Amino acid sequence: MAQTLDLDAMIAAAKAEPPLTIYDSTGKIVDMAANFEAKYGVKAIGQKVSANSQLEMIIRESQANNVIGDVALITDTPAALAQLLPNGFxxxxxxxxxxxxxxxxxxxxxxxxxxxxxWAYNTEVYESCPVTNLWQLTEPEWRAKVAFVDPLTKGTYTDWFNQLETHADAEIAAAYKAHFGADLDTSTESATKQWLKAFAGNAPLVTDGDDPVAEAVGAPGQAEPFFGMLSSAKFRDNADKGYKLGLCAEMTPWAGWTYTKLGLMATKTDSPSAARLFIHYILTEEGIAPQVADGKISTNSDVKIPDSEPSGLAAHLDALFPYDASTGLDDWETRQDWQDFWTINYKK
Structure with missing residues (x-):
């Protein structure tokens, strides 16, 4: 049974506090803060700050007793588990x-x-997704034809590698057998490492972010477009830029993977009621709406992805490999190991 919350008292307290500042890695936070202020009459400023910069700013602000960011919406869960929460920032x-x-x-x-x-493909060239199994991406047909964000620049990618090995290595091995018709020997090296070694060695096009992947895969007028992995938010480029991105919903063992965005409050904030009110607000359908429209998935089970979301992800949530924060500290501790593994095996 749900507990109660005196929202009116929280709103009254929040109005008496200094203006609220919220850090988030998406520019949508500017609109969300404005919507929050309009709804509650509590002054709020949204600032787009990357996860890496948030980490540094939160620590420095707390150490200097000069908190600017009262709320941090941060996608680097392992870093928060390892550095922010244990140290009381x-x-x-x-x-x-x-x-x-x-x-x-x-x-x-x-x-x-x-x-x-x-995983995404170009719908102008292909009637359906040309890749149905992760292991196809290790074969000559897809050599130098897969666009992929550089794992050295985004910790979420190395976290994904570690999560696969920790929680789903058997599924990677099963996908190998389904594709090649033989068992994979995992006695000396995990199925995840063997896939990643073969994929990295197949000369994927490594990019510095999702935008170049979206262009390489989805730009119209291509004879031989790339296959690729990108944020579901980039499917909005179909409308904005005329791209032809299609979701590989039937891919084995997963169509993609998820990572979490935490909602955390600075312990030294001078606007604690406003911070709590904002956390409450973004867990509602109204509060999170600007991000849900881009394919972000609210953790509130009552909030659904709208039918207008461009990737069609809502119908395939079970096809996504979920992030498990219970082993997030291990993700943090092994990041360098996975980066080294990628670097050693990557071939241009």
Whole structure:
């Protein structure tokens, strides 16, 4: 049974506090802060700050007793688990009236949404996804034809590698057997490492972000477009830029994977009621709407992805490999190992 929350008292307290500043890695936070202020009459400023910069700023602000960012919406869950929470720079607060709407795996620390990276193809050239199994990407047919964000620049990618090895190595091995018709020998090296070694050695086009992947895969007028992995948010480029991105929904073993965005409060904030009110707000359908429209998935089970979301992800959530924060510290501790593994095996 849900606990109660005196929202009116929280709003009154928030109005008496200094203006609220929220850090987030998406520019949508500017609109979200403005919507929040319009709804509650609580002054709020949204600032787009990358996850890496958030980490540094939160630590420095706390150490200097000069907190600017009162709320951090951060996609680097392992870093938060390893550096921010244990050192008391931030705290996690779960709105008691919404606790029964948030699955246990997202409650401590509180995740406000999950973001998806998915495999995509060009619908102008292919009637359906040309790749149905992860292991196809290790074969000559796809050599130098797969666009992929550089794992040396995004920790979420090395986290994904570690999550696969930790929680789903058997599924990677099963996909190998389904594709090649033989068992994979995992006695000396995990199925995940063997796939990643073969994929990295097949000369993928490594990019510095999702935009170049979206262009390489989805730009119209190509005879031989790339296959690729990118944020589901980039499917908006179909409308904005005329791209032809299609979701590889039937890919084995997954169409993509998710990572979590945490909603954390600075422990030294001078606007604690406003910070809690904003956390409560973004767990509602109204609050998270600008990001859900881009394919972000609210952790509130009552909030659905709208039918207008361009990737069509809503119909294929079960095809995504989910992030498990219970082993997030291990993801943090092995990042360098996975980066080294990628570097050693990557071939241009």
């Amino acid at each position: 931030v705290e996690s607060w779960m709105p008691p009236d919404l606790a029964d709407k948030i699955p246990p795996m997202f409650r401590n620390p509180l995740a406000i949404s999950t973001n998806a990276n998915v």
